[in-house]
Amino acid sequence: MAKDPIIIAHRGASGERPEHTIASYALAIEQGADFIEPDLVLTKDGVLVARHENEISETTDVADKPQFADRKATKMIDGQKMTGWFTEDFTLAELKTLRAKERLPLLRKANTTYDGQFEIPTFEEIIRLTKAKEKETGRRIGIYPETKHPSYFASIGLPHEAPLLAMLEKHGYVEKDDPLFIQSFEVDNLKALRGKTKLRLIQLMSKDDGPADDPSVRYVEMATREGLQAIAAYADGIGVEKAMVIPRTILGNLDGPTQLVADAHAAGLDVHVWTFRRENYFLPLAQKSGINPAAHGDLVAEIKAFLDAGIDGFFSDNVAEAVEAAR
Known part of the structure; x- marks a missing residue:
């Protein structure tokens, strides 16, 4: 088990409040999260705001606003x-x-x-909340922003990097040991950031896909020993889907851990894992509490299995259970 693995509140306390809201982030901090995680997209006037996707009909009431009916559009986003x-x-x-x-x-x-x-909160509002909570609680609270669809936004003249780094510098996030990670599923924007900041960078990976900015590469190739050495040239860690660390058996139970954590550590990379959720729908078979997909199962047990595999941090929608498992 890693020493003091970090708890990253996935979109805030999104198991208990609508995700990416000030209320969700505030509750996560109150429950003991080490970091809160905003996904960042941009507005027409270049402001960073927190939404899981730039398409917002699933997470806002925009479809109910007749004044915006003509804004509905069809676009190609990352293919x-x-x-x-x-x-x-x-x-x-x-x-x-x-x-x-x-x-x-x-x-x-x-x-x-x-x-x-x-x-919908702006990134600056989230930073100000974090700073206020630090004063209130007397503890260091980190922020773990993700650049969403960075190559797409760059293609329409709204790149993430400049406004992101300017906002972070404005609020004092500039050094490697500052409580800040920048994460991305893409590669080129992390490489570009590496040349502009000392802040820690995280390469995100999933088990079945590849980076949108390089369709010729798959994440499973990047997760090999050679691939991890290449990542270590521009990033400080990897943020990986759970199944890449502990896959599930054909019956849906947790299997034995892979070599990924050991190989990443050998390359000098931290390993952060996503995403732990307490609903039966998301849990391994042995941790389910029954057949109701919305009922809560034994999330603590699932998290502990991954902590035993040596991970350095993890994302969870449910901070209280995450704290119980890790502390």
Whole structure:
């Protein structure tokens, strides 16, 4: 088990509040998260805001706003056709008229009681919340932003790097030991950031895909010993899907761990794992509490298996259970 593995609140306390809202981040901090994780997209006027995707119909009430009906569009994002409403077609002032809603209402019915209460937060508002909570709690609280679809945003004249680094520098995040990680599923923007900042960078990977900015490469190739050595030239760690560390058997139980953690550590890389959620729908068979997909199972046991595999940190929607498992 890694010494003091970090707990990263995935989109805030998203198991208990609509994701990527100030309320979600604040609750995560109060429950003991070491880091909060905002996914960052850009507005038409170049402001970084927190949404899981730039398409926002699943997480806001935009579809209910007749004044924005003509903004509905179909676009190709990272090779996938998407239809809906996109942040890059709205100014910040327009986005601020929308309200967040629960993304997984069938699994998280209780969260729907908060629908319509919260704005879309800017990255700066999230930083200011973090700073205020640091003063309130007397402890260091980290931020773990993800650049979402960076090559797509760059292609439409809204690159992440300059506004992201400017905002971080404005608030004092410049050194490697500052409580800040920048993560991305793409490669080129991390390499570009490496030449501009000392802040720690994390290469995200999933078991079945590859980086959108280089379709010739698969993440499984990047997760080999040689691939990890290449990642270590521009990043400080990897953020990997759970199955890349402990796959599941054909019956859906946890299998034995792979070599990935040991190989990454040998390359000098930290290993952070995503995403731990307490609903039966997401849990291994032995940790389920029954057949109701929305019921809560034994998330603590699942997390402990991964901690025993030596991971350095993990993302969870459920901070209270994460704290119980890690502490």
